[in-house]
Amino acid sequence: MPFRVEEIRDRAQRLQSAVARAHYRLRSGLEERSSLAALYREHRLLLDPAVLPAIQHELSEAHGDERQCLKALFNWVAGEQIEAELAPLEDELRSWETGATVSVAEREIPLRRVPDWIIRTDDRGERLAWEVARHGQIEEAEALRLDVVHREREAVARLGLGDYIAARERLLGLDLRQVGRIASAILRGTDAPYREAFAEETDRRIDTGRRPASRSDALWLMGMRWLGRPFEIQPLYPHVRRTLEGMGLPLAQDGSVRVDFDRRPLKDERSFTAAMEIPGEVVLVVCPLGGWLDARALLHELGHTLHHAYSSPAIPWEERALGDDSVGECFALLFEELTLKRAWIEAATGLSGDALAEYVPLASFLRLYRLRREAARLLWELELASAERPGQLADRYAELMSDATGFAHHPVTYLTDHLRGFRSGRRLRGWMLSAIVLDRLEKRFGGEWYRNPAAGQFMTEILSAGQRENAAQLATQLGADGLTADPLLARVERWRRA
Numbered sequence: 001m002p003f004r005v006e007e008i009r010d011r012a013q014r015l016q017s018a019v020a021r022a023h024y025r026l027r028s029g030l031e032e033r034s035s036l037a038a039l040y041r042e043h044r045l046l047l048d049p050a051v052l053p054a055i056q057h058e059l060s061e062a063h064g065d066e067r068q069c070l071k072a073l074f075n076w077v078a079g080e081q082i083e084a085e086l087a088p089l090e091d092e093l094r095s096w097e098t099g100a101t102v103s104v105a106e107r108e109i110p111l112r113r114v115p116d117w118i119i120r121t122d123d124r125g126e127r128l129a130w131e132v133a134r135h136g137q138i139e140e141a142e143a144l145r146l147d148v149v150h151r152e153r154e155a156v157a158r159l160g161l162g163d164y165i166a167a168r169e170r171l172l173g174l175d176l177r178q179v180g181r182i183a184s185a186i187l188r189g190t191d192a193p194y195r196e197a198f199a200e201e202t203d204r205r206i207d208t209g210r211r212p213a214s215r216s217d218a219l220w221l222m223g224m225r226w227l228g229r230p231f232e233i234q235p236l237y238p239h240v241r242r243t244l245e246g247m248g249l250p251l252a253q254d255g256s257v258r259v260d261f262d263r264r265p266l267k268d269e270r271s272f273t274a275a276m277e278i279p280g281e282v283v284l285v286v287c288p289l290g291g292w293l294d295a296r297a298l299l300h301e302l303g304h305t306l307h308h309a310y311s312s313p314a315i316p317w318e319e320r321a322l323g324d325d326s327v328g329e330c331f332a333l334l335f336e337e338l339t340l341k342r343a344w345i346e347a348a349t350g351l352s353g354d355a356l357a358e359y360v361p362l363a364s365f366l367r368l369y370r371l372r373r374e375a376a377r378l379l380w381e382l383e384l385a386s387a388e389r390p391g392q393l394a395d396r397y398a399e400l401m402s403d404a405t406g407f408a409h410h411p412v413t414y415l416t417d418h419l420r421g422f423r424s425g426r427r428l429r430g431w432m433l434s435a436i437v438l439d440r441l442e443k444r445f446g447g448e449w450y451r452n453p454a455a456g457q458f459m460t461e462i463l464s465a466g467q468r469e470n471a472a473q474l475a476t477q478l479g480a481d482g483l484t485a486d487p488l489l490a491r492v493e494r495w496r497r498a
């Protein structure tokens with residue numbers, strides 16, 4: 001019996017909700033064991049070889065909005081068929097991560113808590129010791145992670161959509177090599193100011209001695225412990241809510257939006273937003289690590305949360321939940337920009353005078369550090385995708401990432417930094433789109449747009465459309481000449497003058 005698209009769409013909605021819920025419970029530390037393989041077995045109808053041809057048949061006769069929705073559905077189901085094949089390995093890897101521990105000087109902690117310790121440790125020798133111990137544990141799972149890379153390639157090949165990069169481009173709707181060229185332009189265009197700021201901030205804060213600045217040093221800088229406790233998440237969150245209310249963008253009080261700031265032993269140190277139903281059930285999740293990093297994470301995930309929570313329930317599910325994730329990333333980066341607004345930071349944290357003057361250049365530098373890491377990671381992933389023997393590219397990863405950031409990256413982390421499916425490409429497009437949206441906000445509503453209800457209305461109109469338009473279409477609608485590096489490089493120059 002042929003599959004009907006209505007049935008496929010219904011099953012896809014249920015699977016999307018179930019996967020989001022499973023990821024939330026696992027990454028938030030509410031469950032110990034990953035059970036993605038079992039979940040995909042429950043939804044095996046979508047894995048049937050006849051499902052994608054059924055969508056393609058409907059696509060051949062569709063037009064307008066329906067065609068766009070069917071393309072999004074096809075791409076998402078194809079992606080989930082890949083994820084279903086990798087689920088047993090992912091379950092194994094996540095189980096290993098949950099149980100792994102590291103030891104330094106007779107103190108043993110969970111592997112997931114190492115970033116926590118590094119941020120809170122002012123002694124550089126001890127920080128480096130925790131970093132080395134973490135690298136030792138990561139190396140134990142290298143073969144498993146490499147197996148995931150090989151299995152993913154095999155799963156993509158079985159879709160019959162061309163070679164690996166061509167297939168991923170089709171599923172993402174991106175020209176990855178073009179985005180790669182933009183990534184190179186961003187690295188070139190920001191190189192001189194970044195090197196200058198890197199030297200300033202590391203010379204001031206880190207006594208490197210004979211050992212070069214490392215990623216653990218970058219993580220410690222993000223804590224900004226010497227400023228005291230102005231970025232504690234609970235005092236900061238009420239101010240964030242007041243900012244949203246002043247803009248006319250309040251978070252729902254009906255339980256459809258929740259926050260999870262609890263500390264749990266197994267909670268993932270990386271913050272995230274879980275969207276089980278869009279817009280009906282969204283959870284903003286932050287694992288408090290301490291310092292500025294928590295404020296940045298809160299504001300970043302707030303942007304994702306608003307994007308989901310304000311998507312109109314009247315538009316099709318595909319336009320709310322699928323499509324170009326660059327749009328959601330744009331809003332995450334837009335709200336993260338508040339960490340560079342002197343007036344907002346002073347009101348939210350109480351920092352003022354010399355402390356505030358010292359804070360702003362460092363926050364600007366760390367924002368640029370993250371941008372350059374994303375650009376370099378995309379270039380690395382393009383090389384990885386083209387390599388016949390990906391296991392031999394660990395040193396190349398360390399070279400690329402260390403050169404782009406100035407902070408030494410260890411070769412053993414080459415697969416822990418890997419974002420499957422070129423998510424780094426969409427993130428980079430989110431950076432570019434955020435620069436365009438911020439420019440429009442500031443031109444229409446002034447530098448303190450976050451105080452203006454009219455700015456909130458402007459954003460509501462964009463948010464309500466979900467992901468109907470992709471990032472390039474939205475950029476054009478806002479009057480930009482597509483997505484290019486230029487507005488983002490201009491934004492970087494403004495960070496320097498902040």
